[in-house]
Amino acid sequence: MTKILGISAFYHDSAAALIINGEIISAAQEERFSRIKHDSKYPYNAIEFVLKNSNLKLSEIDHIVFFEKPFLKFERLLETYLAFAPKGFKSFSMSMPIWLREKLFQKKFLFDQLKRHDQNFNDIEKINFSEHHYSHAASAFYPSPFKDAVIITLDGVGEWATTTVAIGKDNKIDMLKEIYFPHSIGLLYSAFTYYLGFKVNSGEYKVMGLAPYGKPKYKNIILKKLIDLKDDGSFRLNMKYFNYATGLTMTNKNFSNLFSQKVREPEKELLTQFHMDIAASIQSVTEEIVLKLTKSIAQETKIKNLCMAGGVALNCVANGKILKNNIFENIWLQPASGDAGGSLGAALAFWYHELGEKRSIPSYLDDMKGSYLGPSFKDDHIEKTLVSLGAKFQKYDEENLINFVVEELKNEKTIGWFQGRMEFGPRALGARSIIADPRSDKMQKELNLKVKFRESFRPFAPSILREDLNDWFDINTDSPYMLLVADIKKNIQIPMIEEDKKLFGIEKLNIKRSLIPAVTHVDYSARIQTVHKETNPKYYKLLKKFKDITGCPILVNTSFNVRGEPIVCSIEDSFRCFMGTNLDILVCENFILFKEEQNKKLSKDYKSQFKKD
Secondary structure (H helix, E strand, C coil): CCEEEEEECCCCCCEEEEEECCEEEEEEECHHHHCCCCCCCCCHHHHHHHHHHCCCCHHHCCEEEECCCHHHHHHHHHHHHHHHCCCCHHHHHHHHHHHHHCHHHHHHHHHHHHCCCCCCCCCHHHEEECCHHHHHHHHHHCCCCCCEEEEEEECCCCCCEEEEEEEEECCEEEEEEEEECCCCHHHHHHHHHHHCCCCCCCCHHHHHHHHHHCCCCCHHHHHHHHEEECCCCCEEECHHHECCCCCCCCECHHHHHHHCCCCCCCCCCCCCHHHHHHHHHHHHHHHHHHHHHHHHHHHHHCCCEEEEECHHHHCHHHHHHHHHCCCCCEEEECCCCCCHHHHHHHHHHHHHHHCCCCCCCCCCCCCCHHHECCCCCCHHHHHHHHHHHCCCCEECCHHHHHHHHHHHHHCCCCEEEECCCCECCCCCCCCEEEEECCCCCCHHHHHHHHHCCCCCCCCCEEEEEHHHHHHHECCCCCCCCCCEEEEECCCCECCCCHHHHCCCHHHHHHCCCECCHHHCCCCCEEEEEEECCCCCHHHHHHHHHHHHHHCCCEEEEEECCCCCCCCCCCHHHHHHHHHHCCCCEEEECCEEEEHHHCCHHHCCCCHHHCCCC
């Protein structure tokens, strides 16, 4: 039995993953345990979880694989500073001590950290290093349902690469094309994230959510001044406008002057129509790059399947456009597309590439097990924990619990739904979710302002029974990981009257646009999660019962957390979030808690505990 531990760390979204004989067993992000969003530290708690979950000691692990090569990254850093010298000396002098102290000697640093788990771990040669983009590509292809596929990885930057195209066949991955730093779609998108006043490596999805409120007025300026985009999707950025290669910010004065406005200060300046138009413009440019790239690769390779990973693969609007344009027959997206997924990819790459093991194609969906790869809790543990927290609760059997929850959803109650193994990746998929009735026209605003404590423009996703998907949305493809956007069917839509069409920006939010307004974005689209009984039977049963009672096979599904907080991991996390928000009900496995029955003294000022993202 070969046991491989994969680790990603030290940039953002540190994580650990365990595979045994090629089977994905466990994976989790460090942020879920440390409660620090996008935690980049050595993933001590995540490693502890994946080991304990399989009753293993670290000394029993056969291979440990880090997701990138530090020496290559250091080479890129040095060459970049030399190329731009004397610019960037401040950034250079700040980063060098960390590199010289820790990162250049990462094998020894990792060895010392790993010994904290098990003093009997004494073989430094078990530690191996993968390449950043190879790790991403492996995470996208090996768990996919395809014998062969084009693999596209798009992110900020790995060691040198920012965009790679590879071909996966059986158990082999061969790199075909690469675009190198500083030319990067991920960093271009992050530059606009920064310019709009959102947090880089965290707020990119806000830009995507804001885009439909604007018009792409600045698209031509971006394509003319900031990026030289070729017909095959290759590109170069004009570094005259950017500061990220050597500076401490993403953009410079030239960038601000180009759009005649300075960088937005998030806590001082409200979002205006200008900001919405900027978001629409960079989203449109990103879609054009992705479409040109995928079209040219599809024509060149004649391969029918596409796999994607890297942070840009979380841009579900662009993913939806690839699907809509029928560029590839099939598409599969790694649910943990960002750096967290690199831990899994590094382990899988070692199993197939280094050890040369045979690969079998999954018989159903994929090999990710619904991405339910984190911790779960038994009833006796839950009961003891709730008692120790001073919670008031009732226990139900599964059938009665589901019937009861459906009735409460019908009555427009907001519910924290904590079930089974925690999801791996940034999306809540019905294990650590807040759920509600999508037919309510007040639910989007209520959830954003009273529960999530976040910007009112942010859309919510629908969870839908897979078999009912095509009756409600213009898509008939599995989307178990909420990584595809599609339009709502015309017969479900409520057309806007002429008066509504004249509204600008956020004013559009209050217009009822469909029979499921809580999950209908302003452009009549939705980010879809298909629910499958094979991977999440309890959530499937809940949706089925909701459909039986209401005729609607859909629920609002948003992550169980508040703004700036990682998704809840433990019973304690879920209870704190429940008591610190306006959630009505908490369901932990078979236990139900009602807000009005709880001791009000247990309620804390919750939202101020987390840095706003």
